[in-house]
Amino acid sequence: MKTLKLPLAALALSALPGLALAQDGPAPGVNPATDTVFILNSLLFLIGGCLVFWMAAGFAMLEAGLVRSKNVTMQLTKNMALFSLAAVFYWLIGYNLMYPLGNWAVDGVLSGVFGPGVLEAVGITADAADDYSYASTGSDFFFQLMFCAATASIVSGTLAERIKLWPFLIFTIILTAVIYPFQASWKWGGGFLDQMGFLDFAGSTVVHSVGGWAALTGALILGPRIGKYKDGKTIPMPGSNLALATLGTFILWMGWFGFNGGSQLAMGSIGDVADISRIFANTNAAAAGGAVAALVLTQLLFRKPDLTMILNGALAGLVAITAEPLTPGLGLSTLIGAIGGVIVVFAVPFLDKLRIDDVVGAIPVHLICGIWGTVAVVLSNPEASLLTQLTGIAVVGVFTVAASAVVWIILRTTLGIRVEEEDEVNGLDMAELGMEAYPEFSPS
Amino acid sequence: MKTLKLPLAALALSALPGLALAQDGPAPGVNPATDTVFILNSLLFLIGGCLVFWMAAGFAMLEAGLVRSKNVTMQLTKNMALFSLAAVFYWLIGYNLMYPLGNWAVDGVLSGVFGPGVLEAVGITADAADDYSYASTGSDFFFQLMFCAATASIVSGTLAERIKLWPFLIFTIILTAVIYPFQASWKWGGGFLDQMGFLDFAGSTVVHSVGGWAALTGALILGPRIGKYKDGKTIPMPGSNLALATLGTFILWMGWFGFNGGSQLAMGSIGDVADISRIFANTNAAAAGGAVAALVLTQLLFRKPDLTMILNGALAGLVAITAEPLTPGLGLSTLIGAIGGVIVVFAVPFLDKLRIDDVVGAIPVHLICGIWGTVAVVLSNPEASLLTQLTGIAVVGVFTVAASAVVWIILRTTLGIRVEEEDEVNGLDMAELGMEAYPEFSPS
Amino acid sequence: MKTLKLPLAALALSALPGLALAQDGPAPGVNPATDTVFILNSLLFLIGGCLVFWMAAGFAMLEAGLVRSKNVTMQLTKNMALFSLAAVFYWLIGYNLMYPLGNWAVDGVLSGVFGPGVLEAVGITADAADDYSYASTGSDFFFQLMFCAATASIVSGTLAERIKLWPFLIFTIILTAVIYPFQASWKWGGGFLDQMGFLDFAGSTVVHSVGGWAALTGALILGPRIGKYKDGKTIPMPGSNLALATLGTFILWMGWFGFNGGSQLAMGSIGDVADISRIFANTNAAAAGGAVAALVLTQLLFRKPDLTMILNGALAGLVAITAEPLTPGLGLSTLIGAIGGVIVVFAVPFLDKLRIDDVVGAIPVHLICGIWGTVAVVLSNPEASLLTQLTGIAVVGVFTVAASAVVWIILRTTLGIRVEEEDEVNGLDMAELGMEAYPEFSPS
Amino acid sequence: MKMIIAAIKPFKLDEVREALTGLGVSGLMVTEIKGFGAQAGHTEIYRGAEYEVNFVPKLKLELVVPADQAEAAVSAIAETARTGKIGDGKIFVLDVEQALRVRTGETNLEAL
Amino acid sequence: MKMIIAAIKPFKLDEVREALTGLGVSGLMVTEIKGFGAQAGHTEIYRGAEYEVNFVPKLKLELVVPADQAEAAVSAIAETARTGKIGDGKIFVLDVEQALRVRTGETNLEAL
């Protein structure tokens, strides 16, 4: 996801100039060298996509651990459902909206390709490949779909414990079918943000801040949970299961290797695989930096380390490095991540001060650190311009907030988005689903 | 697992005709091109096998989440033990029973190769490879073993909360050593089902329905849990931890990419890797389709979505696409999965009506949707014949039910298979293991 | 990790003699054949490293499940923090200390390279690769880092429920920055243990016994938990969540494929991939052997199978096969693992008899079975000498115990390492962190 | 009014509740407890160490009934909770001086 | 001395505790219970099977107060726990014969 699909593919080809001659070898239609490039690129997407898929489980566990037990079934249901709906609607609409492959309805702004994504035929040869110099379409689709679903997962955490199931799912559909792919085409589809030089390697802005903006907009329109703010004070509502939350964080951390590493978009040359290696190492360093920063800072500020902040810190580091996991060294990556961790420790109580109720800390992690990461590209990538980065952040932010606000407000005025007060107090699990996550454990 | 091992390997070779000439290159014994095919094929099995291994954890978590807390330690113990025993006995007996490699004792029916599986020597060259045109034997064994273990995992869920540990484990041994590999040789070992054109890409019938039939037979012989059916009504016995059950489902979903993708059995050509990509995308689409169908249908039928049905729905979609994850498009895959989801929502209460007590819904998911998936091959694969598919389903079903019934009945009349009534009421954990899974949580 | 980095790389190259000629092909700087070797080797490290990373989550879940609920948040915090600190300090100090690449300060004993690890530049070509015949430095660093972190994870389990957070983390820093890499250089950095023919394929001694020795030293200095031994009897303190513990074990089992498989250090030839396949199959067999042995033995000895012992048994099998997962056959691997399982069942109560309080059984699993595995190399590898193996075990043991003891004692006399008695009784979660893992569940 | 406190085997809850409802008992408080009594005392082994299991899971029921209903309620519980095996439980009766329904402020017999 | 036993809705705990502290009540025991009463009885569906939900989560408070404080404590609980909706809970008062503070050995009124 270094850049859009087609140009990169062209680049990959040009990086292997001499290979063409192998074509006049004896096996018609089989060129071991460039075939291998195609295979390895596709393999990168399959492995990477699998890891990013796994992040869906990470979000589910993180969120299930950070809500109160009376809302756990609902949170699990939302995460299962949102991933599945994303899979359906990104295929039906989003994929082609995101990758016009040069066919713009409005140049650089709106894809001219509508309708479901279509894979290559079974058993293709080089001639039949959609893009022989790149990778199989199926692997690309699989990989890209997972990014779209990740965006939606971000929203569910912030709005937990008070939003109605179906309105939330309808928002998810619109987010994954339209909002996410529409803006993503501006960068990764080769649109105007890409053309102006905006850099976002794996999506600090395109994925994370978009999820964060949608979550923030929803949180403002939805309001805080009952009892969260009282007499100017924040009332903690501790998560029901920190073991699950920690598991979720480890899962996300693991999945991020696929998220950032797969965004190299190529593994067929030694340069590419060495770059992917840098990305893996840097991604890990940034997560570690974020966790350590939050550990130390909560000890200093609060006198006791706060595990939930450490988890958020690791994720903050991961989001922060996502816009540029390739060019920084290990030291700078650690630092970029650590600043992410610091941001989170201050941003979580700050949002509370603004009475913006973000149940799992998704806004600090994905939105604020997404912005930080996008800005931080200028620290190591000489091709980045601060102004362009800020422009990209702003354009995506304004669009996502506006689009989300419209959808949220329509949903609020039609179906309503907030559960009944009594249902919220008793928990969404019994009220909306009639099913407790831990029916035998003590009633809450 | 598209077809049996040897023929396919031959096919893979023939697809790369021109590569032979590379042999007269300068490096004696090293042929970069075909070596790479061997490496990539083996790598596919290793990655795929690792993912299918992971499904063992998925089954364990799903089942631990869906039983009552007083039986959780037992369910975990069964899953750990069954996987380990499968590893031992598939190696000792099953692997060679399943892959006669042409040496039949009874032609097309019973392998003539008995005894433990043997791997290639350390540090082989092309000449020493068991099948240079295919993949390393170790990778193949590793991959196939995981399928065998998955079959056994299916049984443990259905029979949970009332079956004695050791009789269950003895059944597992016989299932993994004999029943599964014996019937699997008919298709994947190149036996009579394969010869008659029966198609089962990754095992809707060979794996899932076999596990399902064995589970069904066991459930009939074992009877329902005490108190499950009273005065013609079904008494719900809610699972103790839906977060674990959801985690298990995500794990299984992830592992299925290896299950179906690895069953392409080759990754050394662009056609193969593009096919694997299709399979990944289709597998994901079917799971999503199943989950969405169950979500919508439980909302419509029961007025509230049922998370446990959504989880079953996703798995139903996965089982349904397993017989043919390659040839359908994304739309058809989604549909095949969705029908799986619908099946599950109706089949779960239907089984209850028949007083067949299936604790985790394994029979609807693996057996009924396994049949559905095997039939659905005809929707997209022109080589499939409905009659042949039905024949395969029936042959495997009759054999598995008969063999399982014999084993279950012998076990019942010798060791007994059902725990004492009091032990069942108090929970198997204290009675059979003297160990609670959550000793500090509230007593149940 | 078969042997040190450079010599092996040279070996890998020499194994592909004929490939050199490809260099005079037409594409300057691109050699499909050897490039592919570099790519596949790096890919092995990336996939392997990812799997070993995942083991960090496994340790966290295993330990969180085996401590009492009042200490779960602390155990999670320690595991998150130790991994993150290991990532920082192995980079800052450990990596170069471990891999002198021939630059010794004290020949064969102490690396002469100090300072942070540095990766290759972005977008390298063959000429710019640190070691074109091996793999990318980033992938190597990523892989090696995970081994270092695993060593630290072992310690946290043994010392759980009574050690102060910060002193423990300071020990972790010293362990990962100095103790582990220092001794690891003797074998894997090409130091004197390697030169004398000591064999430890993936680290039964270099990783597992080191973690185990450090844990044992800590346990002796720290003392047992309050109330663990009373009137000459051992008082069980059952783990709070066996589902988590089982999940952790499955995660570790999965991660071990990367741990042992990746230690082949090369995947670019058919010999290497077939060896990796052997390793995967053997690793699985040993784990299964360990689990089955513990299952059967606890049934015989205690009349009821003990799930926590079965989990330890699987891990014991994994540790035991780690010193030599390549040369044994499947039968011997199963046996080596099974003996590990037997060891654990006897060693756990034996340590209790000595009043050495090891909360999760890490000393039996990692230390004792690490020794067993290192000795067992002689059973299948003709190059191994029993005396040399014992020498290696002893040298590493004496060093690690001495170094750890110094650090633990300094920590004890300065900061203190043990929490207040009252805090221990009430649980570390409230006392040291002010945060419960399961705040809504029943008070403990 | 009397408060009846009963320790019963957990799986008997529904049966007992139905019997009590049949008598017109209108409310109940159920608590998960660990019971110690004649039933306790078997030995288990955890990681090789023997220990006594002293407590078994029970449910405690508490219900307040008019004095004249107490006898019938005690009998109903005793009959439905009985399995004849050790550990069936105990029933105790205490005097209650006052009762109040929060929602309405009704007191004593009207509150039940 | 009197023991006041109250079943209340869980989310009312903090309010009730504050009201009681205001009266000078010095201690409290809180238990998570399942309550059965007029509020119970809605139907849910689990995996296609209908069932009655008979029990709802409640908290049980137990506090021992000097006899002359009992009235005030009962009122305080009743007022703060009231939502006016079904299921608000019940309060019972029992007589206590003796009290003892473990730490000091103080007894009866001094022990409270």
Place this chain on the structure above:
Amino acid sequence: MKMIIAAIKPFKLDEVREALTGLGVSGLMVTEIKGFGAQAGHTEIYRGAEYEVNFVPKLKLELVVPADQAEAAVSAIAETARTGKIGDGKIFVLDVEQALRVRTGETNLEAL
């Protein structure tokens, strides 16, 4: 007969149980509770927000003993549960009118 209700520190359970068994007490009901009392009240921070921890984990013991054993049982609990630190707990004694053993139907003193 008397019902003794005691709130104690959780880690004291085994000691107290043994002391009671020594006296011939035959049964016990143990409940996990959250206690509010003099001990409560420290401040913690969760995600940057301060809050008071008002409740601490305690165990509640309930046992019914013959009237003449009550004194001894109360003393036994008080002595073994005492640490001398705040939060050691309270013991209350209530009168019990009736007792019944479900298994046998025995009543009152025979039922204990």
